[in-house]
Amino acid sequence: MRLNTVNAALSSLEALARISQTDILDDASATADPDRSALAESVKASALSDLRSQWDALASTVRAAHAAQEQASGIVVDDSRLSDTDKVGDGLEFGIDALYLLLAQGDDETLLDVLEALCGDHNEDVRNFNLLWRIVGQIADDLGSLPSKAPQYALEAAWKACHVADAWKVQAIFDSPDGRAANDRLDTAMRLFNYVQSEGVAPDINAFIDQVRQLQIEADSLASLAPVDEAVTLTTPAGTAGLSWEHVWIPAVQQGIWPNLAARNTMFGGEDLVDIALHGSQTRHRNEVGGQLDEVLASEQKGWLVALTRANGTLNVSASQNDDAVPSDFLYAYLPECFTRDDAERPLAERLADASDAGNADSRRNQTETSVDTAEHGHSVKESERHAGDETLTASMRGVIALARMTLAHSEESSAEFQDAVAALAALASAGVDEADPRRWPFLRDAPTGARSPGRHERTQSGNSVQSTGTALSLNAGSAQSGASPQAMSVPTDPFAPIVLSPSQVDRLWGCAVCARLERDFSGPTPSAVVADFGTLVHDAAQYATEHHWDLPQVYEQFVPIQGPHTDTWREQTAQAIADRMFDEYYAPRRIDPLGIEDASERFAALQRDAESKAMLFNIARYFVDSNEAEYIHKTTGAIGTLVESFAECSFEGAFTLRSITDAYNHAGDRPKLTVQQMRAILGVLMDGWPVQLADGQEVQINGRIDRLERRRFDNGDEHWRVVDYKTGNSFSPAEQFSDLQLVCYQLGLAFNTDGSTTALTGPRPKVSRAELFFVKDQPAPAGTATRVESYYQPALMEGGAVTDTGFAARYYMPHMSSLFKMQLPSKAPDGVPEEVWHDLLAGAQEGTLWALTMLARVFYAAAAKQADHIVAHPTDAHRGACRHKQVCAACNEAMATVFETEWE
Known part of the structure; x- marks a missing residue:
């Protein structure tokens, strides 16, 4: 269940409650949708007024109780000398918190019915939310009739109210993801019931909940534990060295498990490097010594010998034989008197044919167990429950x-x-x-043509x-017949399955493909960071302000009573008023209140985050105000036009191929036309080599969300779009902002957008003039500093459906592209590319096109790197300086120190 959906509906009710009754009627009459008019009339007349009445009654009761308490204490607070804005108030306004309190009171289900009416019957989050509160209501009713205040009675009442016991019990029977999850939930419930009945448990349910919340369970412990009598020791062969037991069991000695011949220490070829260093030639060493497989087999044989010799009394060895499992070869080789293989000499093809003929026969599970009395006769063996096995297939697939x-x-x-x-x-x-x-x-x-057949070694x-x-x-x-010429068999595959990327993935893969793959493929689940939640709240607060049109002059001018010219003081006060409303109405109710945190260090960190968030929200609000002023940007940087409308968190889904990019390049005016293969060669040089070749029609999909999308209008009536991406971290360098790949992906997503569900992007494809990073922590404006406003913006990647051919536009303190983008390229044209085409790209007049192709090359590099099995990485300087995986990433560390295990005889 996601509370964002529920909180959004509650926020709508809060906003609707602030609107006068006349505004609701005007809105209902102005709309052409009769259903919406009926909904507004219904909410106005019944549900909303009912909720307000319930809250007013509850708030009046609370205020009366507070007044009685103050009168009894004899303390009187006189705030008559404070202004209305400085007064704290009693905090009993109608809002989201008030609605949650009404739910907790549980006297009426009006709010649940309103949520269901607003979000629809098919909204899963709202259905789960309603179910949750109805279960809470049932538990609250049951708590009043319990025979005792002991926590086990309350826990049992909650368990019965959830009605999940029968469903989980049925699911836990099956070995499936749902079944294993249900089994884990039942185990957790059983542990909780066992704990509540143990000694030292709190006397009532409230104290028990506090006690459980304070429990800390350590995942690992280094403390020495005393041995437990009458216990079974579960260990590995390596862990039994120097130890012995009276009775030893070695279960499940299956082929593929013991011996396990999987290669060891294969990462980065460390063992091969040792072979070459010690013997001069890897191949010669393997011919002389027997190869890595023999080394692994010897290690497994050593472990088998250790395991067999740990018993002082009896040794029990068992294995399973059926259609899915086969006993280990170790049993036939080292215990031939106990295990035989009657059909070991039969060819594989013959056994396979017999298996297909017997496909309708029932599969029998044959347990084979051998008990060896090691105390009296090491060679004396007694055998039980051993079957000769089936004459058909005796091995697993x-x-x-x-x-x-x-x-x-x-x-x-x-x-x-x-x-x-x-x-x-x-x-x-x-x-x-x-x-x-x-x-x-x-x-x-692929084997070389005409190669001879390999021998054994x-x-x-x-x-x-x-x-x-x-x-x-x-x-x-x-x-299948011996001597028949094998024919190539086609395997059904989809070579054109789309490669799906997000803008952040593209940025990480270009920064270092090895680190990006490590983070994606080899990192486990990580807890949500407080910093990430903090940044999300700032983004959401900016979205809240955009949706309420606080970036339009006709709206925010009402926030400040000062009339007259828009001086610096007026702009600062207006921005502060917007920032305060963003913090008070959205940010503060959703963040963790620092005053409620008991730990001093955590409380200080929360207070510091509050101060940082206020500064960030002020910078965002300052941009809302300043960007509408004529003197906002220096004249050398170029006008940005007048804001018409803006959108927040716009989702997009773009799809393109190498062929479509080539067509977009050829769509421009007088440029020489390129073939797909020529474009592939050019992009390969710009990305310093393809990780893997992509097909001409290989689709690359990029989807994500744009923080802010602005539609602006110039004085001549032309309209354009601007992309703004909020960043709550540290600022990038000017060159990094100019060539930021996330902004490139946003532009590609808009240019090749295929998602028609987003209202901001329907209709004609938007004409993007600029894309900018806004570091709200450090700067009051995007793509620059306080003195160099928007000097580092990213220009349009596509213009009129074509790859841009516009040269670099000078900016304040940035007259040439070399200040923001440099690239060393060979003077010789790539294979298959005409020399004149390559020289035109390298010429200064085509610097805008060269930059655009370079950005496209990096996006295609990320797509290819995601598919590649082998990657030649070239980490960027920015990534290498902040890399968190240098200990395992040889590309970022520029070296790899491999630790080898040495066994002493």
Whole structure:
């Protein structure tokens, strides 16, 4: 449940309550929608007035109680000498807090009915909110009839009121995400019920809630714990070194689990570097010593030996054999007297055929357990519940594929084993098993044409993956017979699936693709930062002001009673009035009240955030006022026009391809036309190499939200749009602001917008003249400083449906583009690009086009880097200076220190 939807509806009720009855009637009569008129009349006549009456009655009761308390205390507060604006008031105005108090009082469900009427019957958030308060009401009624104040009775009443026990019990039966989540919820509820019945629990429900809130559970503990008698020790083979027990169990000795032959220490090829350093050649070392697979196998054998020798009395080894699991090869190799494999010599293809014939037979789960008496006879073995196994398929699907791949790696191509492995993989691949298709195997490259068949030890290594240098495998169901020529099998894939990016993703991927992928693919869930919540509140407060049109002169001029010319004092007072309303009406009710925080350091941090937020909101309000004044911007920077309307948090969804960008480039006037391949080559040079080649029609989607979108009108009647992005952090350099990729993505989203649901973007595509970053923490205006207002704005990327061909427009203190954008490019044209086209781009007259193509190249780099398996990263200086992953990112650290484990014999 998201409270933003509910709070927005409550804010609407609060705003509606401040409007006079005449305004409601005028609004209802002015609209052409009869349903809206009926809604306004209904709210005016019944629901809203009813809520106001309920609150007035409650507020009167509270005021009377306060007056009686003050009279009894003998203390009288005289605030007659204070102005109306300085008086604190009693805080009992009708608003969101008042509506929540009415819900808590629980005398009437009028507010819940109003919320449902405003947001509709299909709004899930409102339905959940109404359900929550009805459950709260039921619990409140049940608490009054409990036989005792003990917390377990209140907890049981709350549990019954939620009506989730039966649903969770049914869901927990199934091994699915919903089932596991339901099982976790039931476990949590059981722990809570057990805790409430333990000793030392608070005497009533209120004290119990406070006690639970103060509990701190440490995830890890370094304290030494005393051994528990009569307990089972759960450990790993490595953890048993030097220890022994009377009875030892080794369960689930399955193939793929033990031995686990997955490669170790493969990140950045560290083990291969050691091989080369110690033996001079990676391939020679693997031919002599046996390769990394043998090393891993030796380590697994050592662990198996340690596990088998930990028992003083009896050792129990068990494994499962069915269609999905097969016992480990260790059991057949080291315990042959207990485990046999009757059909081990049968070819894979034959077993696969038998398995398909027996597909309708019931799968039987055969448990095999061996008990070894190590105390009396180390070789004496007693056996129970062992079955010979099925004569059909004796391995899992994964095991068959793994065995076939090992056979391909170690056998001659002309051998029967090799052909049998190919036939088995072909049958599986034709049946839709993707893992059996060599084209789906990671880290494989196409074999060179005419290469000879590899022998058992003739393998090459690239990175950390073994690759065959022999004939490339292609599988087909018709190649099951030995000697048949395999045909290429098509795998249904979608090479043109759109690459979806957000503006922040593009910025991070260009900053450093390795760090961006680390944060996206390898970082776990993180708690919401207070700083992020603080910035969100500032953005929302600015949105609140924009939606109330506090950026228009005809609205904010009513805030300040001073009449006359718009002097600096008038502008400052007007901006302060707007900022105060933004803080009081939106920010303050939604932030954590610092006076309610008990911890001194946290309370100080909250007070500091309040002071910073007031300064930020004042800078935003100052821009609202100053941007409507004639002397706002220096004449050398260019006029911005008169504000007509503005929109906040405008969502967009843009889609484009390399072909559409080429068409947009060719759409401009007298420029030489380019083909898609020529555009690809130019962008490749500008991005310093494609991470992976994208198809001509590969769609790139960019979606996000624009903080502020302004429509302005020049004196000649022309209209244009301006993009403003609020930033609550530290300011960027002028060059970084000029080439900010988030602003570029906003422009692309507007130019190639496909989302028709946003009212601000429907109709003709907007003509964007400027895009700007507004660092509200430091500056009173976007894209510059107090003295260089908007000198660092980003120009239009697209003009008239074409990639811009407009040169650099001089700004105050920024007469040339070299002050904001520099790029060193080779004088030689890329392959396939005419020399005259390349030289025109490098010429000064085309500097605007070159900048636009550079920005487009960086966006395409981000899209390609998101799809690439291997990335050659080139971190930007700005990212490298603030990188948080230098310990693991070799690109940002410019080196990588790898820690290797040394085993001493």
